[in-house]
Amino acid sequence: MKNNPIISFNQVSKTYITLDGETEALKDVNFTVGEGEFVALLGPSGCGKTTILSLLAGLILPTSGSIFIRNKKVETPSREIGYMLQQDYLLSWRTIRHNIMLGLEISKQNGKESYQYALDLLDEMELSAFKDHYPNQLSGGMRQRVALVRTLATRPDILLLDEPFSALDYTTRLRLEDLVIETLKKRRKTALLVTHDIAEAIAMADRIIIMDSNPGCIKKTVNLPPSLTKTLPFGSREVPDFQKYFQLIWREMNEND
Amino acid sequence: MTNPINSYLTRGAKSNAHAAFLKRHRTRNFVIRLVQIALFIAFILFWELGANYRLIDPLLFSQPSKIWAMFAEMLLKGNLHNHITVTVIETIVGFILGTVFGTAIAIAIWWSPFLSKVLDPYLVVLNGMPKVALGPTFIVAFGGGYGGIIAMAIAISIIITTIVVYTSFREVDSNLIKLAQTFGANQRQIFGKIVLPASFPTIISTLKVNVGLAWVGVIVGEFLVSKQGLGYLIIYGFQVFNLTLVFVSLFIIAICASLMYQGVAALESKLLKNRE
Numbered sequence: 001m002k003n004n005p006i007i008s009f010n011q012v013s014k015t016y017i018t019l020d021g022e023t024e025a026l027k028d029v030n031f032t033v034g035e036g037e038f039v040a041l042l043g044p045s046g047c048g049k050t051t052i053l054s055l056l057a058g059l060i061l062p063t064s065g066s067i068f069i070r071n072k073k074v075e076t077p078s079r080e081i082g083y084m085l086q087q088d089y090l091l092s093w094r095t096i097r098h099n100i101m102l103g104l105e106i107s108k109q110n111g112k113e114s115y116q117y118a119l120d121l122l123d124e125m126e127l128s129a130f131k132d133h134y135p136n137q138l139s140g141g142m143r144q145r146v147a148l149v150r151t152l153a154t155r156p157d158i159l160l161l162d163e164p165f166s167a168l169d170y171t172t173r174l175r176l177e178d179l180v181i182e183t184l185k186k187r188r189k190t191a192l193l194v195t196h197d198i199a200e201a202i203a204m205a206d207r208i209i210i211m212d213s214n215p216g217c218i219k220k221t222v223n224l225p226p227s228l229t230k231t232l233p234f235g236s237r238e239v240p241d242f243q244k245y246f247q248l249i250w251r252e253m254n255e256n257d
Numbered sequence: 258m259t260n261p262i263n264s265y266l267t268r269g270a271k272s273n274a275h276a277a278f279l280k281r282h283r284t285r286n287f288v289i290r291l292v293q294i295a296l297f298i299a300f301i302l303f304w305e306l307g308a309n310y311r312l313i314d315p316l317l318f319s320q321p322s323k324i325w326a327m328f329a330e331m332l333l334k335g336n337l338h339n340h341i342t343v344t345v346i347e348t349i350v351g352f353i354l355g356t357v358f359g360t361a362i363a364i365a366i367w368w369s370p371f372l373s374k375v376l377d378p379y380l381v382v383l384n385g386m387p388k389v390a391l392g393p394t395f396i397v398a399f400g401g402g403y404g405g406i407i408a409m410a411i412a413i414s415i416i417i418t419t420i421v422v423y424t425s426f427r428e429v430d431s432n433l434i435k436l437a438q439t440f441g442a443n444q445r446q447i448f449g450k451i452v453l454p455a456s457f458p459t460i461i462s463t464l465k466v467n468v469g470l471a472w473v474g475v476i477v478g479e480f481l482v483s484k485q486g487l488g489y490l491i492i493y494g495f496q497v498f499n500l501t502l503v504f505v506s507l508f509i510i511a512i513c514a515s516l517m518y519q520g521v522a523a524l525e526s527k528l529l530k531n532r533e
Contacts, residue, residue, distance in 0.1 A: 057439050076441070083439035089432050093454050106440040106450065154440065 005032035006158065006190050007056065012065035013215075014051050024215035025051045029065070031209060031218060033190055038181070038229075040193045040205035042249070048216025049194040053160045056192070057081050069158065079107065082156030084164040088147035090135035096122070096146055097131040103154040118153035125149055125179070141172035148180065152187075159184060161193040165200070177204055177233035198253070202245050203233035210252055220252055319501040328505045337509070344475060344486040345513055347403060351410020352471035352517075356464055358411060359418025366419075367426040367452065368444065384420060388412040388474070392481050401482040409481075410474030414467040421466075425459035426452050461525045468517050472510070487513075 014026040026048040033039050041049045054060045055067055058077040067074045069081070082103075090099045100118045104110065122128055125145045135143055144164065151159065161180070165173040181204060184191050195201050201208050206229045212219040227241045236242055266283050270276035301321050307313040308320040315323070331337045366373035391412055396405040429452050437447050479488025487506045494502035 059435070059438055077439060079441070081439070083436075085432060085436060085439075087432070089430070089436050091433070091451070091454070093457070102437075102450065103440040106437060106442045106446050 004035055006035045006037075006070055007033040007192070008068045009052075010066050010068070012055065012062045012067060014048070014055065014060070015063045026055075026062075027215040027217050029216070029218055031221070033192060036185075036188045036190055038184065038191045038193070038204060038206045040195060040201035040208045041211060042195060042198065042201045042208050042253070043211030043216070043219075044196060044213050044253075046216075047211040047213035049211060050162055051216065053083065053162055053192065053194055056158075057083050057160060079154065080157045081160060082151040082154060082158070083160045084147060084151050084162060086163045087167050088135075088140075088143040090143055090146060090150075092135055095132050095134055096127065096138070099135065099146060100150045100153050103150055107154055109154065114153070117155070118149060121149045121152055122146070124183075139172075140168050141176060144168060144172075144176060145179070148183070152183070157190060159189050159191040161191060163195055174234050180204075181233055198246055198249050199237065199242075200233075202228060202242055202249070203236040205229075208249065210249065222249060222252070316498075317500060319504045323501045324504045324508060327501050328508065331505065340486055340490055340506075341509060341513065343483075344479065344488065344510075345517075347406050347475045347478070347486065348410065348468075348471045348513075348517070350403075351407045351474055352414065352464075352467050354407065355411045355414030355471060355474075356418055356460075356467050359415040359463070359467075360422050360460060362415070362419040363422035363426060364448070366423055367448070373423070380416060380420060384416045388416075389477050392477060395478070396482050401484075405482060406475055406478030406486075409478035410471045413474035413477075414470040417470070418463050418467060421463050422456065422460055425456040429455045458529055461521075461528060464521045465518065465525070468521050469514070472514050476510070 009029050009031050012026060012029045013024070016023045016025055029048075029052065031039075041052060043049055051060070055062055056069070056074060058074050058081070061075065069078060072078075090096075091102065094102070097119070100122060101115060104114050104118065119128070119131070122131060125148065127142060127145060127149070130138060130142065135146070138146065144167075147164075164180075165176055168176065177200065193201070193204060202224065206224060208222045208224065210219045210222065211217065222245070224245060225241055227239050228236050228245065231239060263280070266280045267276040268279075270279050304313065304318070305321045308315040308318065328337075366376055388409070392405075392409055395408040395412065399405040399408045433451050433455065434447055437451050442450065475486070476488040476491070479486040480492050483489045487510050490506040491503050494500060494506065
């Protein structure tokens with residue numbers, strides 16, 4: 001899996017500088033992600049998880065070290081990346097149809113075929129009937145599905161998921177986890193999930209990178225067994241290995257505290 | 258129940274409880290409207306009769322019947338429409354330009370944070386300054402015709418528009434901007450697709466404020482200089498001590514200003530009907 005990394009972080013550090021001084025957000029971060037792999041970054045708040053995503057998305061530049069996507073250095077936002085934020089952030093003044101076109105409009109993928117692709121995705125999420133509705137007429141779960149369509153519409157190879165389910169209720173969240181995994185696996189997308197929820201990380205990921213804070217760095221990487229990676233997130237929670245790994249990761253995260 | 262009043266008040270009811278609710282709601286609205294009309298009639302009657310019985314000095318405050326008679330006479334003779342047209346056009350032009358220029362400045366300072374920092378103290382001073390005090394300067398600079406008066410109307414609304422619109426640009430959720438950036442949006446796209454549409458309700462609501470401000474600017478401008486317009490009629494009325502003429506003008510201003518305000522309010526609800 002690692003012979004062909006799509007993402008690689010080499011000795012990446014990030015320091016934020018403000019009038020009050022410096023804050024070291026990340027220190028010497030090294031990891032790679034293989035094509036089609038689903039990796040979860042798990043850690044307490046303030047460990048620089050979101051900084052990693054912002055760096056990868058090309059929104060900010062590292063203080064030192066370098067980041068590569070398919071051997072190309074990341075310096076600006078790239079087409080390969082699709083970013084899902086903590087909330088859906090649908091534009092209230094646009095209909096669902098026009099919301100899912102936002103990325104296409106901005107990246108000037110104005111072809112009929114691109115629009116049709118987005119509408120087909122919407123259909124796949126069973127939201128076709130709502131394409132002329134406004135976001136405020138949809139439930140939280142539906143809105144997050146629309147956000148997923150908007151992200152996938154530009155056909156990124158890599159998805160960055162920044163706690164995308166944190167604003168949803170538990171039932172909706174479990175259903176969406178399955179839907180996201182199914183959708184991504186089907187298209188062989190690579191994904192990087194940021195979360196502080198151990199169960200979510202185990203249920204969704206192939207591999208978990210545990211992070212530590214002050215400054216943010218990688219503490220340990222845990223490869224999950226096929227019994228957990230081959231099962232959809234909801235089913236994973238029933239597998240005996242789930243508890244075992246939960247305990248293991250729990251212990252790992254609470255060490256030296 | 259076949260009582261026609263009752264069935265009118267409960268029309269469209271879905272159930273008995275809903276009917277009772279509708280009836281209460283509609284009766285209340287009806288009473289409010291009734292009291293509003295009664296208040297108006299009482300005011301006019303008091304004014305009219307008060308003037309007849311010398312409770313109010315008709316020389317100073319005129320009288321509804323006289324105002325109405327003069328209004329009708331001037332309207333029939335065609336003396337009024339020129340004044341109305343001039344003032345309404347000046348107001349509309351001043352209002353539109355004030356809003357457009359104010360928004361344009363807001364866009365410029367949103368675009369350049371440096372410019373925004375530089376201009377900040379100037380905006381504070383200009384906002385605090387009573388723009389009416391600049392009136393004589395405008396008349397010297399732009400002439401006594403339309404120019405000076407429209408300049409007055411613009412001056413009075415432009416700074417507040419800039420400040421309000423710029424504030425709303427800055428209050429746009431930074432996550433929406435981040436969202437656009439993840440798709441690789443440039444500054445122009447961020448503005449066009451996110452910031453401007455997100456601030457649209459605020460811009461529309463400044464229109465409502467600016468209608469009122471444009472009226473102030475135009476009337477003051479006409480006080481100072483003009484040879485026509487409703488503000489001119491007021492000043493002329495005072496000079497020849499024809500207070501009836503002053504009240505006729507005020508009456509027309511009240512109607513025109515309300516119509517314009519209603520027009521903007523209608524535009525607002527049409528443009529914003531799909532917003533949260």
